[in-house]
Amino acid sequence: MKRTLISAAALMACVLTMQAQQRNEIQVPDLDGYITLKCDFHTHTVYSDGLVWPTVRMEEAYREGLDAISLTEHIEYRPHKDIVADHNRSYEISQKKAKSLNLILLRGSEITRSMPPGHFNAIYLNDSNPLEQDNWRDAFKEAKKQNAFIFWNHPGWDKQQPDTTLWWKEHTELYEGGYMHGIEVANGSLFVPEAIKWCLEKNLTMLGTSDIHQPIQVNYDFAKGEHRTMTFVFAKERSAEGIREALENRRTAVYYRDVVVARKDLMLPFFEKCVDIKEVKRTDKAVTLQIVNKTDLPLKLKKTAHDTSLVYFRNYVLQPHTKHTLTIKFENGIKGGDMNFEVTNLLVDVNKGLDYTIKL
Ligand SMILES: [Zn+2]
Ligand SMILES: [Zn+2]
Known part of the structure; x- marks a missing residue:
């Protein structure tokens, strides 16, 4: 009898583990020559102002069918004073878990400044610590020195752009200097039409991100079929290098609620598939x-x-x-x-x- 109970308990534990590991594959097509990778390049954990532990972000991403994620902690805003660590810590903590779940984890940080220029993510960093600088221009210089892919976050955020989504002269400076490679068209529940126009005009990469701070299910009701805001990356291969090549060549789509935004030359074959x-x-x-x-x-x-x-x-x-x-x-x-x-x-x-x- 005792043995049976143990077996039942073991079986239950096994079932629970399987449930925790269940992955919801997002059913959208690949394009000829490219695989469609589901990516979220903007998230937070307790290492900046988020409310979850870094490895939990990996579990969430796995369950939601993501291929790649970046933990982009704020460099300049870390309100959890009990947590004392350098800017690489959440990435380091997550590496093993990401690997075990076959997730591509990109080292990133959020340069968090008042407007202008506002908030920017730098991903593909080698070391986040040197981005801590007094002058925002020095933070961008360091990110560029590390060959980061840099994009403008939530340009339509009303806290920084109260009535109109403006492009400031500082954005021209960043764009012309090679410090801006993309813009968020969608960030969580925020949709920024101006970003579509700027990306098309200036040949920048369109991005969609969750910018999640809470446990993911607080912001999205998966039982109702909702999904986090994310980027589809049309990559030649499923790797960090494959994603980078696609980002540089603007092969992305933004997946926001039931809307997809992409360049026409990508959208046409996408629809046909x-x-x-x-x-x-x-x-x-x-x-x-x-x-x-x-x-x-x-x-x-x-x-x-x-x-x-x-x-x-x-x-x-x-x-x-x-x-x-x-x-x-x-x-x-x-x-x-x-x-x-x-x-x-x-x-x-x-x-x-x-x-x-x-x-x-
Ligand atoms: Zn931000
Ligand atoms: Zn953020």
Whole structure:
């Protein structure tokens, strides 16, 4: 009897461990020649103003299906006075756990200054300690010296930009000096349309991050299918170097709520990999298509043709992992045409979804 109890307890422990390790793979497509890595380059732990231990961030990231993470503690803001350590400590504590979970852990720090220039993350650092400088320009110089990838965090944060998201002359200085390689388009629940415009105009990398401070489930309800704000990185290989190459070549997408933001040249193949579209029936009066959405994303279609001859939906949502049969009618004697729509939640510019045409 005693033995049975022990076995049951052991089994229970095993089940609990398995539950703790359960990984939710995010179902979005790879592109030809690239794998889609799910990354969060902006998080905090107790080593700055966060509320969790560094290894817990690794467990969270694993469970949510992330491939890469960076713990970007504030250099200049560390309110937990009981915790005394240098700026590399949370990275060092997490290394073993990250490795055991096959997560790519990037050393990073948040340069935390008043506006201008505001907050910036430097990732791919070798040593975070030299970023502690009196003058913010010296902190950027040190990050650049270490060949860090540097991006502007939450440019639309109302605490620093109370009514308008401004680009200051200091940002021109950083951009022109090679100290700014990307901008956060989304940070947690904050969405910054201006950042999309700046990234497109200035050829900067678009990023989405959680900037999580709390335990992750405090900010996101996973039972409702929510996910943290993150970056999809279209990388040639699943490694720190692979991510770096993709970041430098601007191959990213921002995943915020049910919206994805990316450059058009990436979004077009991305959408085409999200769906299977095939013609299943054709008569003189109509054509029937079968469309399968293979992803976790809803795909929101909006008609963009003011044409009464080709009759199809005005708005149509392909919910995640669903199959649809759509009949498009021919009027006025036509036998085919262009079915034009915009995918309104796959943004390629400010308030502009991807335009797509199915030739019928
Ligand atoms: Zn910040
Ligand atoms: Zn932060």
